[in-house]
Amino acid sequence: MRWVTAKRLILFAVLVAVTLAVIRVTAPEQARQAPLRSQFRDVLAPVQTGLTWLGKQGRYLISFPVSMIKATERSRALEQEVTRLEGQAVQMNEYVLENQRLAALLDYKQVMAKNYNFLIASVVGRDPGNWFGTIILNRGSKDGVKENMIALTPKGLVGRIVSVSGSTCEVLLFTDPRSGVGSLIQDIRTPGIVEGTAGSSGMARMINISNDAPVEIGQAVVTSGIGSVFPKGIPVGLISGIRKESSGLFFSADISPFADLNRLEEVFIVTSVNPGAIYPQGGG
Amino acid sequence: MQLSVFSPLLLVALILQTTILDAMSVAGVIPDLVLLLVVLNGFLLGPREGAFLGFAGGIVEDFFSGGYIGLNALSKMAAGYLAGIAGERLNRENITVATGVTFFSSLGGLIVNYLLLIYINVHIPPLYALFGVALPTAVYTAVITPLFFWRFFRLVQLRNRDL
Numbered sequence: 001m002r003w004v005t006a007k008r009l010i011l012f013a014v015l016v017a018v019t020l021a022v023i024r025v026t027a028p029e030q031a032r033q034a035p036l037r038s039q040f041r042d043v044l045a046p047v048q049t050g051l052t053w054l055g056k057q058g059r060y061l062i063s064f065p066v067s068m069i070k071a072t073e074r075s076r077a078l079e080q081e082v083t084r085l086e087g088q089a090v091q092m093n094e095y096v097l098e099n100q101r102l103a104a105l106l107d108y109k110q111v112m113a114k115n116y117n118f119l120i121a122s123v124v125g126r127d128p129g130n131w132f133g134t135i136i137l138n139r140g141s142k143d144g145v146k147e148n149m150i151a152l153t154p155k156g157l158v159g160r161i162v163s164v165s166g167s168t169c170e171v172l173l174f175t176d177p178r179s180g181v182g183s184l185i186q187d188i189r190t191p192g193i194v195e196g197t198a199g200s201s202g203m204a205r206m207i208n209i210s211n212d213a214p215v216e217i218g219q220a221v222v223t224s225g226i227g228s229v230f231p232k233g234i235p236v237g238l239i240s241g242i243r244k245e246s247s248g249l250f251f252s253a254d255i256s257p258f259a260d261l262n263r264l265e266e267v268f269i270v271t272s273v274n275p276g277a278i279y280p281q282g283g284g
Numbered sequence: 285m286q287l288s289v290f291s292p293l294l295l296v297a298l299i300l301q302t303t304i305l306d307a308m309s310v311a312g313v314i315p316d317l318v319l320l321l322v323v324l325n326g327f328l329l330g331p332r333e334g335a336f337l338g339f340a341g342g343i344v345e346d347f348f349s350g351g352y353i354g355l356n357a358l359s360k361m362a363a364g365y366l367a368g369i370a371g372e373r374l375n376r377e378n379i380t381v382a383t384g385v386t387f388f389s390s391l392g393g394l395i396v397n398y399l400l401l402i403y404i405n406v407h408i409p410p411l412y413a414l415f416g417v418a419l420p421t422a423v424y425t426a427v428i429t430p431l432f433f434w435r436f437f438r439l440v441q442l443r444n445r446d447l
Contacts, residue, residue, distance in 0.1 A: 015339075019354035023404055026353040052303045125302040128349050129356070130313050130417045131397065131408070136302070177401075177408045198408050198417050202312045262312040 042140070045168050048124040049138060056265070087155035087258050090220045090235045094186060116231075118268040119143060121151075124168070131198055133159075133173035135264060140167040144271055148229045151267045156235035156258030157181070157223060158267050169269075173261050174236070175204045183236055186220040188213055194221065194236055194255055202262045204237065209251040215242050221255055231270070287340070289443070290325070294341050297321055298348050313417070315424040316390065318345050320432065322360045323367040323389045323425075328376055328440045331368030338364025338393075355400050363393025382433050387426035394418035 125136035139145050141164050151158040151171045159173040174181050175196040183194045183206060190213040192206040209215055219239045225232025241254035297317035305314045322341050326334020342360035346353045367389040374381050398413045408417070 016358065019358055020403070023352045023354040023358075023400065027404060047299060048303050052306070056307060126306050127351075128298055128301040128318065128345055129316065129397075130421050131401065131406075132349075132351060134349075177406050197412050201412065201416050262309055 042166050042168060045124055045136070045138060048136065049122070052122075052124050083258075084154050087153075087235055090156075090186070090222070090258070091233070093220070094222055094233045094235070097186065097189075116270045117272045119145070119271050120266055121145075121169075121269050122266050123264050132178070133176035133196060133198070133261065134162070135159075135171050135173065137169050137171060137267065137269070138167065139269060140165050140169050142166055145169045145269055150230055150234075150270045152234060152270065153259040153264070153267055155260075156237065157230065158259055158261065158264065160229050161269070171267070175202060175257065175261055181230055181236065182224045182226045183221050184224040185209070185213070185215060185239070186222050188215070188219070190215070191224050191226070192221075192253075202257065202260070203240075204255040204257065206239070206253045206255055207245065207250065209253060211244065211249055211251055213251065215239065215251055215253060217242060221253075289439070290321075290337055290340070293321055294318065294344055298345060302348075310424065311420065313420040313424055315428050316421055317425075318342070318356075319360060319363055319390050319393060319421075320386060320425050320429065322364045323386050323393075324382070324429070324433065324436045326364035326367030326389065327371040327382060327385050328437065329368065330372060331365045334364030334366075334368030334371075335361045336364075338362070352404055355397065355404070358400060359393045359397035362396040363389045366392045377437070379430055379433050383426050383429045386429045387422050390422040390425045391418060394421055 119139055121137035121139040123135050124138045127134040137145075137151070145161060145164050147161055147164055149161045151161065157174055159171045159176070159179065161169050162172045163170045172179050173196065174194060175198075177196045177198055179196045181194040182191070184191045185206075190209055192209040194204050194206045196204050206221060217239055221236045221239065223230040223232055223234040223236060235258045237255040237257040239253045240256045242251055243253075244250075245252050297320075301314065301317050305317070308314065318341050322334065322338040325337045329337075338360040339357045341364075342357035343354065345356045345360070349356075367385055370385045370389065374385065376382075395414075395418060398408070398410075398418060401408060401413075
């Protein structure tokens with residue numbers, strides 16, 4: 001082998017080895033957000049906002065001739081209303097079940113919407129690839145946003161904030177493979193962990209469901225509030241498939257999120273829990 | 285392709301990918317414009333330049349997305365290199381060949397990406413990774429290749445004439 005070729009090969013091997021090491025040490029959960037990146041994201045935010053708006057308009061223009069003008073708008077409005085009401089119904093069911101169990105013991109005033117303070121944020125960007133599921137919102141530390149606050153829509157859970165710059169923040173969707181949400185199946189109160197599959201899938205799966213639990217397709221899954229940053233009782237999704245895990249001890253279930261995570265436009269950021277709220281804010 | 289030409293194209297691709305392309309997603313999957321840029325570079329300019337620009341483009345994307353620095357750099361370097369090897373052996377002036385090379389090189393790069401995800405303990409079910417992410421992304425990226433190929437081809441020809 002010629003010396004020049006050998007030298008190139010060695011250089012290449014060193015480059016790959018160094019990059020592999022860098023990948024390990026720059027895991028988002030280990031590295032704090034670099035100031036340079038924060039500034040870069042803040043500068044780009046207005047451009048991203050404009051282009052996202054253009055994208056929405058483009059999508060609207062493309063769909064416009066295909067559908068009937070007023071019927072499209074009306075049907076969309078009705079669909080939104082139905083999904084909003086479905087989300088509300090699940091949430092109401094959650095209150096009813098919870099109240100039935102606890103009312104005899106404690107005098108809880110438990111209306112979730114009254115427990116939280118919200119901030120409305122628009123989605124201005126998303127992860128450039130298809131593996132991970134993150135979105136960029138147009139609210140940052142100037143608006144009081146902090147890491148580990150949660151994002152949701154009227155339909156259900158979206159994810160948690162993992163990094164914040166001056167005027168933007170990044171949300172890790174719960175369908176991201178790096179995400180894990182302590183949850184329970186609403187009707188049967190069986191706990192499990194909802195983890196993402198891949199960002200582009202818009203799907204998640206619930207693992208570690210006890211194999212003696214009467215799990216059924218169509219059951220609703222809500223956050224359990226145990227050992228996570230997510231408060232209790234937020235609608236997560238519906239069970240759309242069930243299988244036995246390889247160990248035989250647990251079931252796992254496919255979860256279709258209530259919120260359409262591939263078509264998010266505006267989300268709520270929970271900035272604080274009102275005094276008297278029974279659910280924990282933030283934490284491990 | 286010189287970095288002075290590649291860099292603005294890369295920036296435009298990244299901004300489009302995080303904004304407008306979201307509106308064009310099919311079943312949640314968007315085409316990978318950076319991957320397309322890297323693959324076409326490799327296909328038209330050879331494996332060395334393909335690998336170099338793949339690494340450069342990937343590392344910028346890593347900084348842009350705030351994820352694991354080096355993840356996209358290595359996977360896109362692999363895609364650029366594969367496209368370069370294919371370009372040396374196949375007809376570079378045929379749009380069908382370019383589309384096919386984009387598909388296979390993208391798929392190769394995405395599989396490298398998946399292996400790197402395993403390396404950093406991000407576990408995605410293998411069947412889902414292949415049929416839910418890698419194949420749809422490679423197909424979608426290949427499908428839009430004809431929209432850009434001739435513009436790219438002329439850009440590279442112009443650059444070669446200048447040298």
